[in-house]
Amino acid sequence: MNELPAGDNEAAAIARDIDAVNRIDAVPSILRLICKNTGMGFAAVARVTEHTWTACAVQDELNFGLAAGGQLDLHTTLCFESRAARAPIVIDNFGKDPVYSGHHTARIYNLGSYISVPIILPDGRYFGNLCAIDPNPAALSDARTLSMFEVFADLIAxxxxTEGRNQVTEAALFNERENSSLREQFIAVLGHDLRNPLSAVSATAELLTLRKNEPDLVKIGQRLKTTTSRMARLIDDVMDFARGRLGSGIGVSIDRVDDLASALRVVVAEVREANPERVLADDIAISTPVRCDRTRVQQLLSNLLGNAMTHGAVEFPVVVKARVENGEFTLTVSNGGNAIAADALGKVFEPYWRPPTSKPGGGLGLGLYICKQIVSAHGGTLNVRSSVEDGTVFVARLPIGV
Incomplete structure (x- = not known):
């Protein structure tokens, strides 16, 4: 998302930006909702630089003929002027507009109405525009419509x-291991800074889910809530890792917990809901109080289940078992599928380590490392075994301390 001179470097940067927009699950729904609510036949997220106008994502109900990756001559668009002014341009009717009547953009593209709102990244860089066009006039200048565009533009920004920061973080983690102290301080600052935009997204998602009379908005809100939950967990993992490496360790607040079984079942229910296509069986029988950090033990189970769902074969169930026996709380999570290679078993709890078969976008590889730290902070042990016959089994043992 850098401002680059025209040429091959800019083309490569724009291609990356198109990919970044396409990784935002909510964008297609946003564009459909814009067309539905405004009556406009074409909506797009456009990357706008000093030299180019490029469609990153489109909703085309006009057969306008422009797909993602397609480009227009920048100076034939009003996004050029919106970028220069860093302000929205809204035209209900080109023929009657006191400023844009007879404008060359309307003539070139046969437009009757137009709206374009800047997408400005949190650090102030101009990414592009969220825009919509139609050959017919449309009522676009009311506050509700403009506010909808501005909210969606902010969400996309x-x-x-966030996507850009994650890429920077991964690059720093995997390419600059020599400078570990600086890297880990950077992660801590980054994790802290990510919470502010994430809170804004979460609040907006919550508001959207309350619009019960607008199902499309509710779906977008629910999708955004899922995304923010995943990002919140990722930030927590990053912050836990940074605290552990910077010397303070993963913090635990150990107290008597009388309802640990219920707390674990809550985690199981959340994972079931997020993975309806998978079989998740639980055998949780805890009748004795346990001295532990309730939230951290829930995080331990959540991370172990997330790992099992990601790497276990879909045709095999994931099984959770929890017991208190012989003065120990034992938590076991198992999954079927390919066995972990013997030479990799000793690496699974290392930070950043991921199996060679991991899919892109699966996280930073901190989940199991944090599990190990949580168990260690409780004075316990966490082990793994893996075979074709028995699958992969993680066993955490914590002293109950009561």
Missing amino acids: IQLA
Whole structure:
């Protein structure tokens, strides 16, 4: 998302930006909703630089003929002027507009109405525009419509910034291991800074889910809530890792917990809901109080289940078992599928380590490392075994301390 001179470098940067927009799950729904609510036949997220106008995502109900990756001559668009002014341009009727009547953009593209709102990243860089066009006049200048565009433009900007920061983080983690102290301080600052835009996305998602009379908005809100939950967990993992490496360790607040079984079942229910296509069986029988950090033990189970769902074969169930026996709380999570290679078993709890078969976008590889730290902070042990016959089994043992 850098401002680059025209040429091959800019083309490569624009291609990356198109990919970044396409990784935002909510964008297609946003564009459909814009067309539905405004009556406009074409809506797009456009990357706009000093030299180019490029469609990153489109909803084309006009057969306008422009797909993602397609480009227009920048100076034939009003996004050029919106970018220069860093302000929205809204035209209900080109023929009657006191400023844009007879404008060359309307003549070139046969437009009757137009709206374009800047997408400005949180650090102030101009990404592009969220825009919509139609050959017929449309009522676009009311406050509700403009506010909808501005909210969606802000959401896209926040998601793009988050994606960019994650890429920077991964590059720093995997390419600059020599400078570990600086890297880990950077992670801590980054994790802290990500919470502000994430809170804005979460609040907006919550508001959208309350619009019960607008199902499309509710779906977008629910999708955004899922995304923000995943990002919140990722930030928590990053912050836990940074605290552990910077010397303070993963913090635990150990107290008597009388309802640990219920707390674990809550985690199981959340994972079931997020993975309806998978079989998740639980055998949780805890009748004795346990001295532990309730939230951290829930995080331990959540991370172990997330790992099992990601790497276990879909045709095999994931099984959770929890017991208190012989003065120990034992938590076991198992899954079927390919066995972990013997030479990799000793690496699974290392930070950043991921199996060679991991899919892109699966996280930073901190989940199991944090599990190990949580168990260690409780004075316990976490082990793994893996075979074709028995699958992969993680066993955490914590002293009950009561």
